[in-house]
Amino acid sequence: MTIKKHIILFVAAISFVVGSAFMPSQSNTEEYILKAAFLYRFTDYIDWGSSGIQTGDFTIAILGKSGITDPLIEIAKQKKAQGKRIVIKQYDNISDIAGCQILFISGSNKQDVEMAVSKMGDKPILIVAEQTDACAKGAHVNFLISDNKLKFEINPSAATISGLKISSQLLQHAIVVNTP
Amino acid sequence: MLNIRNISIRNKLIWMQVITAMLVLGLCFAAFVISDIKGYKERELRNITSIAQVTGTNSISAIQFLDNDAATKNLSNLERVQEDIVSASIFDKTGNLFASATKQGIEPYLFYGPFSDSYKFDDDYLYVYKNIYKSNELFGTVCLKVELSQLEQIKSQKFQIAAVLLLLGVALAFLFAVINQQYISKPLLSLVKVMKEVRRNENYTRQVPVEGTDEIGILSLEFNNLMDQIIQSNQKKDEFIGIASHELKTPLTSAKGFLELLNSIEQDQQNKLFINKALNSINKLQSLIYDLLDVSKIQAGQLQLDIKELDIDKLIDECVQEAQISTTTHIILRDGAMANSIVFADKNRIEQVIINLLSNAIKYSPKGEKIFVHTLRTASKITVSVQDFGVGLPLSDHEKIFDRFYRSKEKDSGISGFGLGLYICAQIIKRHNGRIWVESREGSGSIFYFELPVYN
Numbered sequence: 001m002t003i004k005k006h007i008i009l010f011v012a013a014i015s016f017v018v019g020s021a022f023m024p025s026q027s028n029t030e031e032y033i034l035k036a037a038f039l040y041r042f043t044d045y046i047d048w049g050s051s052g053i054q055t056g057d058f059t060i061a062i063l064g065k066s067g068i069t070d071p072l073i074e075i076a077k078q079k080k081a082q083g084k085r086i087v088i089k090q091y092d093n094i095s096d097i098a099g100c101q102i103l104f105i106s107g108s109n110k111q112d113v114e115m116a117v118s119k120m121g122d123k124p125i126l127i128v129a130e131q132t133d134a135c136a137k138g139a140h141v142n143f144l145i146s147d148n149k150l151k152f153e154i155n156p157s158a159a160t161i162s163g164l165k166i167s168s169q170l171l172q173h174a175i176v177v178n179t180p
Numbered sequence: 181m182l183n184i185r186n187i188s189i190r191n192k193l194i195w196m197q198v199i200t201a202m203l204v205l206g207l208c209f210a211a212f213v214i215s216d217i218k219g220y221k222e223r224e225l226r227n228i229t230s231i232a233q234v235t236g237t238n239s240i241s242a243i244q245f246l247d248n249d250a251a252t253k254n255l256s257n258l259e260r261v262q263e264d265i266v267s268a269s270i271f272d273k274t275g276n277l278f279a280s281a282t283k284q285g286i287e288p289y290l291f292y293g294p295f296s297d298s299y300k301f302d303d304d305y306l307y308v309y310k311n312i313y314k315s316n317e318l319f320g321t322v323c324l325k326v327e328l329s330q331l332e333q334i335k336s337q338k339f340q341i342a343a344v345l346l347l348l349g350v351a352l353a354f355l356f357a358v359i360n361q362q363y364i365s366k367p368l369l370s371l372v373k374v375m376k377e378v379r380r381n382e383n384y385t386r387q388v389p390v391e392g393t394d395e396i397g398i399l400s401l402e403f404n405n406l407m408d409q410i411i412q413s414n415q416k417k418d419e420f421i422g423i424a425s426h427e428l429k430t431p432l433t434s435a436k437g438f439l440e441l442l443n444s445i446e447q448d449q450q451n452k453l454f455i456n457k458a459l460n461s462i463n464k465l466q467s468l469i470y471d472l473l474d475v476s477k478i479q480a481g482q483l484q485l486d487i488k489e490l491d492i493d494k495l496i497d498e499c500v501q502e503a504q505i506s507t508t509t510h511i512i513l514r515d516g517a518m519a520n521s522i523v524f525a526d527k528n529r530i531e532q533v534i535i536n537l538l539s540n541a542i543k544y545s546p547k548g549e550k551i552f553v554h555t556l557r558t559a560s561k562i563t564v565s566v567q568d569f570g571v572g573l574p575l576s577d578h579e580k581i582f583d584r585f586y587r588s589k590e591k592d593s594g595i596s597g598f599g600l601g602l603y604i605c606a607q608i609i610k611r612h613n614g615r616i617w618v619e620s621r622e623g624s625g626s627i628f629y630f631e632l633p634v635y636n
Contacts, residue, residue, distance in 0.1 A: 034246075041244045149246065173247040 028067055034150050035143055036071035039104065039128060042141065043081040045170035048101055048124045049163050058084040061097050063116070064106030065090075094119060105129045105139070113137050117158075124163045135177035140164065142177075153177045190365035194357040201353030202346070209342035216338050220330065221306070224264075225299055228308045228326050231262055236312035236322040239270055243278060243312070243319045251279035258324075259283055266305075267325035271295050273318045295321035304328050367396045371403060382583070384410045414479075422476035425469045432469060436462045471600045475584065478607045485526040485611055492530075492555070492562060492632075493518045499531055500553055503538040509548030512538065519555040519562050523632050525612055530632075533605045537566040537628050540601060545570025545625065561614075561633050569625040578618055582606040605630070 043058070058081040062069050069090055076086035081101075091097050094115050103120070105112045107130040116127055117138035127139045134142035135155040140162065142153040154174040159166050184192070235254060242251040255268040258281070267289035269280040275293055282288040291309075300307040306326040312319040374388050384407050388400040439462060443455045477483045500512050534553075541551045549569040556563040573581060580586050587599040609616040609630045620626035 038245060044244075045241065152245075169241045170245075173241060173245040173250055 031145075031150065032067035033071045035130070036068050036075055038143070038150070038152065039068070039072065039102065040075045040079065040081065040086075042102075042126065042128075042170065045167040046126060046159075047165035047167075048082070048126075049165070051124055051163065056084070057087040058082055059087045059089060059100040060102045060104065061100035062088065062090045062104045062106065063094060063097070063112055064092065064108050066104065066106035066108075068104060068106075100125060102126045102128060105131075105134075107131045113139050121158065121162060126159075126162075126164060136179060138179060140166075141174075144175075151175060155179055188365070189368065190361045193361040193364060194354065197357035197360070198350055198353050202350050205346050205349040209346055213335075213338045213342055217331070217334060220334050221301060221328070224306060224326065224328060225308070228262070228265070228306060228324055229299070229310060231258065231265070232308050232310035232322040232324050235268070235324075236270075236310055236320075237314075239279070239322070240312060240314050240319050243270070243272060248279050252281055255279055255281035262326070264327045264329050265324055266327050267291075269323045270312075270320055271323065272320040278320060289325050291323040291325070295323070301328075304331060364396065367391065367400065371396075371400060375403070378407070384414060418476055418479040421472050422480065425472035425476060428469050429466075429473065432462065432466055436466065468598060471598060471604060474604045475600055478604065483607065483611060485529060487524050487526055489522050490525045490527050490530065492521060492523055492525075492564070495527060495531060496534060496553060496555065496564065499534040499538060503535060503542065506539070507542050510542050510545065510551055511549075512551045512553065515552040515554045516556070519557045519564075521557055521562055521634055523562060523634055525632060526608075529608045530612075533608055533630060534564070534566070536601045536605050537630075540628070541566050541568035541570070541626075544568060549625075557634070559634075561631050563629055563631045565627050565629045567625065567627040572622045572625050573618065573620040574622050578620065581618060582616065 039060070060072060060076075062072070069088065072086075072088050076088050080086060089097075089100065094112060097103065097120075101124075103116060103125050105116055105127065110131055113127075113129050113131065113134050114137050120127070121138055126141065128141045128143070129135075129139040130143040132144070135153040135158070138155070138158050140155055140159045142155075144151055144153065152174050153176070154166060154171060155177045156166055156171065157178050187195075235258060239251045239254050242248070242254065251270050255270065258265050258268050263283075266283045266286050267281075269289075269291050270278045271291070272278045275295055280288065291307075295309055295311070297311050298309045304327060306324075306328055308322075308324045308326065310322045310324075312322060371388050374386055378384060378386050387404045387407060390397050390400045390404065436459070439455055439459050443452065443459065446452050446455060474483070496514065500514055504510075504512050538551065538553070545551070545568040547570070552565075552567040554565045554567065556565075577586075582602050582605075584603045585599045586603070606616050609632070612632055614630055614632040616628070616630040618626055618628050
């Protein structure tokens with residue numbers, strides 16, 4: 001190998017490291033891809049009951065702008081949930097939301113969690129959030145980053161109120177948070 | 181080098197059966213041991229594959245939610261289910277290690293690709309790779325390394341059982357062979373025994389019992405047929421000797437009569453000498469023909485005895501005198517005490533025996549010596565012996581010398597005869613319920629004995 005090649009390799013390596021350091025959105029994107037994948041896989045371990053799933057599509061509503069939207073749309077193109085077509089709908093206002101199985105609340109607005117819980121906490125809609133203490137506030141599932149890994153909390157008692165059944169297999173991978 | 185032909189059929193049969201049994205049983209047991217080991221491996225493989233399957237299914241959610249800890253816990257729990265599992269790993273679908281657990285105190289094993297459904301037996305370990313699928317989607321691979329802890333135990337156990345059974349089988353085969361061979365070698369040996377007896381006793385009427393129709397049965401049958409043929413040809417020969425000697429006797433008697441007549445009227449000394457030489461020859465010829473006639477009578481069982489009271493001392497003296505006349509080179513001496521006893525016997529025949537023994541003594545001591553005649557009386561019998569100091573007989577001849585046409589081989593020193601004299605003597609003594617035998621050593625002479633019962 002010639003010295004020239006060495007230099008080229010070295011420069012390439014340096015530029016890669018520096019480049020990745022200056023692109024924060026990239027790790028953010030990866031995080032949302034993973035969140036989207038987790039969200040999709042939750043559908044395997046949650047039972048919405050007969051009233052929760054009606055004929056038609058499997059709808060995932062996203063409240064607020066979020067990086068999860070794009071990866072979810074990608075998944076929806078390829079896969080089905082509970083044997084149904086997946087439909088992704090993005091809402092800016094909580095009152096616009098009608099007829100969905102999963103509600104994902106973007107981390108941008110903290111007030112939305114409490115509103116959503118109070119508005120549809122008794123309906124078979126899985127409320128997923130991505131902010132601290134969301135489960136304590138009544139969300140069913142909450143994403144969090146711990147030890148540099150994506151983890152999630154589950155609030156089984158809230159899920160019971162909503163008429164959702166969460167499989168024990170899912171629970172064993174989650175941090176369980178119970179509200180009275 | 182071992183010559184197979186020198187091994188007895190008995191041993192050949194035994195070895196044949198034992199070796200066959202050993203080969204067959206050995207092959208059977210080898211198959212048994214191999215299939216057993218194979219069976220154990222297959223069972224272990226099925227078992228471990230299903231464990232890998234279950235572990236994989238249980239780990240799907242862990243893989244889905246990137247929960248390494250849960251997967252590692254799953255793997256660690258495996259040890260409790262199956263303690264032979266020494267190392268277990270889960271790889272994700274891209275081939276990266278996702279979770280791993282190793283039995284305590286054992287160096288972790290690093291599984292390597294390709295990660296497809298497969299298994300491998302390697303010395304004492306089994307490696308199983310099992311892909312994890314859910315709804316046809318590949319999630320990763322469960323890899324298990326299992327110690328075949330029972331393999332050695334099974335091997336040694338099966339080899340022991342096989343060895344014991346093999347020994348037992350071979351022992352049984354040996355036993356059966358020993359029993360079996362009797363049906364083949366025993367009749368053969370009994371046939372050989374009969375053949376030996378026949379040869380020794382010249383009793384051709386002896387037959388072998390024919391049992392069964394196998395080869396040995398045929399052999400026995402053919403042997404019996406052969407014996408019958410020998411008897412027939414012997415009879416023909418005896419008949420021929422009888423007829424021939426009888427036919428020879430008549431003209432010879434006539435020739436002898438005329439020669440004697442001629443001798444009595446011839447005056448010329450020269451002519452008389454010729455006549456006497458012719459007479460001598462005629463006498464020899466006549467005695468040979470008489471011998472042949474005797475033999476033919478004996479063979480036909482027609483030897484008639486004229487049993488009367490007989491003074492044995494007187495008879496011996498007459499015989500000694502008669503023999504002494506025929507020789508000038510030998511001195512025949514009556515030795516020891518007189519027997520002083522009367523026996524019941526055929527005088528002519530006993531005389532024939534004594535003359536025969538004396539003439540043999542003269543014939544076989546060509547250098548000219550003393551010849552002793554000795555009698556010994558006991559309560560029930562009288563023994564007469566004739567001793568010479570001639571050429572003697574080798575030990576091997578002591579019994580055969582009394583056989584028909586038997587002549588001692590070494591004595592081809594111009595001594596003539598048919599070899600019938602002693603045979604006739606033996607037959608005569610036998611008919612008198614007596615016994616005849618010889619004591620002799622080569623080079624130092626012979627003593628011929630005969631023994632007659634004395635009736636008080």
